[in-house]
Amino acid sequence: MIRHTLLSLLLALPLAAQAVPSLREAVERFDAAQAQVQTLQCPFTLTLRRALLKTPSVTKGTLYLQGSEFAHFAFHAPEDLILHLTPKALISYSPEAREGELMKIGLIKNANRKFLGLGQKLSYLSEYFQIRLEEGKDLPGTWFLAMTPRTLSMRKRMQALNLWVDRETWLPRQVQWVERSGDSWLVELGGLRVNQSLPPAVTGFKLPEGIPLRSDFSFFATRKK
Numbered sequence: 001m002i003r004h005t006l007l008s009l010l011l012a013l014p015l016a017a018q019a020v021p022s023l024r025e026a027v028e029r030f031d032a033a034q035a036q037v038q039t040l041q042c043p044f045t046l047t048l049r050r051a052l053l054k055t056p057s058v059t060k061g062t063l064y065l066q067g068s069e070f071a072h073f074a075f076h077a078p079e080d081l082i083l084h085l086t087p088k089a090l091i092s093y094s095p096e097a098r099e100g101e102l103m104k105i106g107l108i109k110n111a112n113r114k115f116l117g118l119g120q121k122l123s124y125l126s127e128y129f130q131i132r133l134e135e136g137k138d139l140p141g142t143w144f145l146a147m148t149p150r151t152l153s154m155r156k157r158m159q160a161l162n163l164w165v166d167r168e169t170w171l172p173r174q175v176q177w178v179e180r181s182g183d184s185w186l187v188e189l190g191g192l193r194v195n196q197s198l199p200p201a202v203t204g205f206k207l208p209e210g211i212p213l214r215s216d217f218s219f220f221a222t223r224k225k
Helices: 002-011 023-035 111-116
Strands: 039-049 057-066 070-075 082-085 089-094 099-104 129-135 142-149 158-166 172-179 184-189
Touching: 023 129
Parallel strands: none
Antiparallel strands: 039 057, 039 184, 057 070, 070 082, 082 089, 089 099, 129 142, 142 158, 158 172, 172 184
16 A cells, blocks of 8 residues: 555656756757747747836737747737847837837847847857756746856846746747846747748738838837836
C-alpha cells in the first residue's frame, strides 16, 4: 500500500519538478523548435506598463509570424493599429486615421528594436545578451530566460529581454522587453497555429498609396489614457 502511494505521488509530480536544463541544451532545443516553425498565428494580449503611469494599458489582437522575416501585430478594435516588424524596419499603421510611421533599423541605430520581432534564435540573441535560465514560476509549465544586454550602447537603451518558453514545445509563451526608462511591454501568446497559411494581406503587407510616413514612432512614446 505504501509503495503504491509513493509511486502515485511520484507520477503526479508537476512539471516544476523537472531539472532545469543547461543553458546549452536550452539554446539547442529552442533553436531546433524555432527551425521547424515556418509560420505562426495566435491571439495575443499586450500589457504596456509606463514607469510614470500607475495603470497599465491592455490591448489584444492577432499575431502573425513568418520565420525571422516579419512579425505582424493586428490589434483588435477599438485600437486602430497595425505593427509590422522586420529586421530592417518597424512600420506602424492606423487604417482609420490613415496615418503611418516608420522606424529604420541599422546595425547600431535602433538596433535594440529588432528584438521586438519574435522568431529570433537563442544562439543569435546570446551574441547580444547574457542569458540566465530558471523555472518559469510566474507561468507554470515554462522555462524563464532572463536576458540582459552585453554592450554599453545596448544597456543605454534597454534593460532586459525576458522570454517564457513552453517546456514541451520549446516555443515562446510570453515575451517581455524592458526599456532603460522602466517602460515595459509584455506580450502573452494564446494557442499557437503553426505552419499554416497566413492571410495574403499579412504576407504581402504594404501601406496604401498616399499614406504619409512620419519618422518618429509613437508606439514607444507615452500614450494618453
